[in-house]
Amino acid sequence: MAIQIGEQAPDFSQESTQGSIKFHDWLGGSWGVLFSHPKDFTPVCTTELGYVARIKGEFDKRNVKVVAVSVDPVDSHNKWIADIEDTQKIKMNYPILGDSDRKVSDLYGMIHPKANDTLTVRSVFFIDPTKKVRAMITYPASTGRNFDEILRVIDSLQLTDQYKVATPANWKDGEDCIIVPALSDEDAKSRFPKGWKTLRPYLRVTPQPNK
Numbered sequence: 001m002a003i004q005i006g007e008q009a010p011d012f013s014q015e016s017t018q019g020s021i022k023f024h025d026w027l028g029g030s031w032g033v034l035f036s037h038p039k040d041f042t043p044v045c046t047t048e049l050g051y052v053a054r055i056k057g058e059f060d061k062r063n064v065k066v067v068a069v070s071v072d073p074v075d076s077h078n079k080w081i082a083d084i085e086d087t088q089k090i091k092m093n094y095p096i097l098g099d100s101d102r103k104v105s106d107l108y109g110m111i112h113p114k115a116n117d118t119l120t121v122r123s124v125f126f127i128d129p130t131k132k133v134r135a136m137i138t139y140p141a142s143t144g145r146n147f148d149e150i151l152r153v154i155d156s157l158q159l160t161d162q163y164k165v166a167t168p169a170n171w172k173d174g175e176d177c178i179i180v181p182a183l184s185d186e187d188a189k190s191r192f193p194k195g196w197k198t199l200r201p202y203l204r205v206t207p208q209p210n211k
C-alpha cells in the first residue's frame with residue numbers, strides 16, 4: 001500500500017555519508033524533505049544533488065532538513081560526491097543515505113517496477129515536525145526536479161498551517177491567498193484585517209496574512 005498524505009512517515013535506521021541516521025531522531029523538531037535518486041554516477045542526479053547543496057540555506061531558513069537516498073552503498077556515494085562537488089562547483093552539505101538493501105526505498109515505495117525493477121524513481125516526501133507526510137511528488141528518472149517548486153510547496157504548507165488560507169495556482173510567497181471556504185465572512189473579519197475580495201462566495205482573495 002503506497003504511503004498517503006496524513007500518514008506517519010516510516011522511521012528507519014540507515015547509514016549515510018554523514019554517519020548513521022535514525023530518521024525520526026535525526027529530524028527532531030524540524031520539517032524534512034526525503035528525496036530519492038535512481039543511481040550514483042548518473043548525470044541528472046548529479047545536477048540535482050548539486051543544486052540542493054547550493055540552495056540548502058533556503059531549506060535551513062524554513063527549518064527543513066534535507067536528505068537524499070540512492071540504492072547504492074555509502075562508499076559509492078562518497079566517490080560520487082567528489083564528482084558532484086567538482087562538476088557542480090559546490091560543497092555537499094547534507095547526507096545521502098546508502099540504501100543497497102533497499103530498506104528506505106521499499107518502506108517509501110520509491111521503486112516502481114513498471115518503470116524499473118531495481119532503481120528508484122525521483123520521489124520527494126515532505127514531512128512535518130509531527131512526522132506526518134504532508135505532500136509527495138514523483139517524477140521519472142529522465143526528468144530532473146524543480147527544487148524551487150519544492151521550496152514553494154514548503155512555503156505553502158507552513159503558511160496554511162498557520163492561517164486559514166489556501167494557496168492558488170502558481171502562488172509564490174508574498175502573493176495573494178484564498179480564504180478557506182469553511183470560514184464564514186463573520187469569522188474572516190477578525191482573521192483577515194486587511195480585508196478580501198469576494199469573486200464568488202467560495203472564492204475570497206486576501207493579501208498573504210503574514211506579509
Ligand code: BEZ
Binds near residue numbers: 039042
Ligand atoms: C540520471 O540521473 O541522469 C538518470 C538516472 C537514471 C536513468 C536516467 C537518467
